[in-house]
Amino acid sequence: MKIGIVGTGNISLRHINEFNSIPNVKVEAVCDISEKNLTKFLSNNEGSNIRGYLSLEDMLEKEKMFDGISNTTPDKFHKETTLQILERGYNVFCEKPLAENYNDAKDMVNAAIQSKKINMVNFTYRESSAYQKLVEFIKSGEIGKPRHVSASYYQSWLTSNKWGDWRKEDKWLWRLSTKHGSNGALGDTGVHIFDFAVNAVGDIKEIFTDLKTYYDKGKKIKEYTLDANDGFNSLVRFENGAIGTISNTRYATGHANSLILEVFCTKGALKVELDEERKKWSKLNVCMDENINKMTWKTIECQKTNSNYQNFIKSIQTKSNIQPDFFQGAKIQNIIDKCIESNETGRWISI
Numbered sequence: 426m427k428i429g430i431v432g433t434g435n436i437s438l439r440h441i442n443e444f445n446s447i448p449n450v451k452v453e454a455v456c457d458i459s460e461k462n463l464t465k466f467l468s469n470n471e472g473s474n475i476r477g478y479l480s481l482e483d484m485l486e487k488e489k490m491f492d493g494i495s496n497t498t499p500d501k502f503h504k505e506t507t508l509q510i511l512e513r514g515y516n517v518f519c520e521k522p523l524a525e526n527y528n529d530a531k532d533m534v535n536a537a538i539q540s541k542k543i544n545m546v547n548f549t550y551r552e553s554s555a556y557q558k559l560v561e562f563i564k565s566g567e568i569g570k571p572r573h574v575s576a577s578y579y580q581s582w583l584t585s586n587k588w589g590d591w592r593k594e595d596k597w598l599w600r601l602s603t604k605h606g607s608n609g610a611l612g613d614t615g616v617h618i619f620d621f622a623v624n625a626v627g628d629i630k631e632i633f634t635d636l637k638t639y640y641d642k643g644k645k646i647k648e649y650t651l652d653a654n655d656g657f658n659s660l661v662r663f664e665n666g667a668i669g670t671i672s673n674t675r676y677a678t679g680h681a682n683s684l685i686l687e688v689f690c691t692k693g694a695l696k697v698e699l700d701e702e703r704k705k706w707s708k709l710n711v712c713m714d715e716n717i718n719k720m721t722w723k724t725i726e727c728q729k730t731n732s733n734y735q736n737f738i739k740s741i742q743t744k745s746n747i748q749p750d751f752f753q754g755a756k757i758q759n760i761i762d763k764c765i766e767s768n769e770t771g772r773w774i775s776i
């Protein structure tokens with residue numbers, strides 16, 4: 426199967442490695458509007474005969490046929506590039522967040538429906554086998570009904586140099602400045618933790634969100650004001666009656682990249698804790714039955730599950746769209762818009 430990639434920045438390296446590791450799948454062509462990034466990508470992949478182009482139009486014009494195209498451009502380009510891909514009749518795997526706002530996300534959903542092509546959003550943390558088991562537990566009813574939820578996404582790149590120095594490298598700006606097209610932590614990592622919670626527990630009915638920008642970290646880099654939010658706390662009421670807190674910050678010293686989800690249900694409790702090294706991605710913690718009175722948690726080692734990349738390929742092969750699709754991406758985008766509205770008005774907002 427022949428795959429194309431739009432955008433040859435940081436995350437594209439993961440895309441090429443993941444796709445090329447699937448039997449009979451190969452990234453054949455890539456494009457980027459930055460010659461520097463394209464050249465670097467091609468030289469890193471020398472010997473693999475990948476063809477490079479300086480625009481998506483050129484790639485779509487000159488290449489004969491793709492089975493699917495991966496979109497790894499920055500957030501503000503997702504809509505225009507994805508619509509071009511769908512118009513040409515190709516299946517598309519788009520990086521998160523699906524769009525910059527709910528209206529754009531809905532346009533992308535409609536285009537995907539019209540094209541009848543496979544459409545997926547790369548909500549990476551769905552790949553955890555422990556998380557998938559947690560979802561299964563809840564959906565089966567085995568652990569009862571969700572009552573109380575705690576979901577956190579912690580990073581610390583504002584306080585540590587583990588991933589580099591945001592004060593010195595331009596690559597951080599799209600996460601820090603609205604002028605650069607950023608929705609801050611909310612649009613970058615918030616989408617992941619909302620997808621994580623909603624997919625497991627159910628739809629959110631109402632939300633109250635407090636966004637925070639730490640201006641004391643500095644006001645500007647070059648002409649860019651560092652005005653994007655650095656974190657948030659949301660109170661949520663789910664449709665099924667459960668309540669919860671959803672929290673996200675880049676100021677969580679001691680955490681490189683941790684997602685923690687705890688769901689307390691009527692017949693027990695479930696917990697996953699994803700770490701940067703993926704050592705805990707297969708470990709689901711469960712407290713139920715006789716362990717409830719002993720305060721004891723049993724850790725279940727869950728069998729490896731498909732990556733999103735494997736599921737995209739499988740969806741194309743079987744002509745059946747595996748989740749998360751654009752509809753889910755748009756649902757999460759709607760929540761992000763409502764968080765902004767809640768922060769601006771100081772009110773609970775219906776979803």
Ligand SMILES: NC(=O)c1ccc[n+]([C@@H]2O[C@H](COP(=O)([O-])OP(=O)(O)OC[C@H]3O[C@@H](n4cnc5c(N)ncnc54)[C@H](O)[C@@H]3O)[C@@H](O)[C@H]2O)c1
Nearest residue numbers: 432433434435436457458459462497498499500520521549
């Ligand atoms: N799923 C995840 O966990 C995860 C992790 C990191 C980043 N991301 C997402 O991936 C996307 C890219 O992030 P990144 O860190 O790789 O960014 P990046 O800036 O390193 O790379 C993006 C590349 O796209 C190119 N580009 C921009 N507009 C283009 C266009 N119209 N046509 C072709 N190329 C174009 C840029 O020149 C750049 O080389 C973002 O939307 C981000 O949210 C997702």
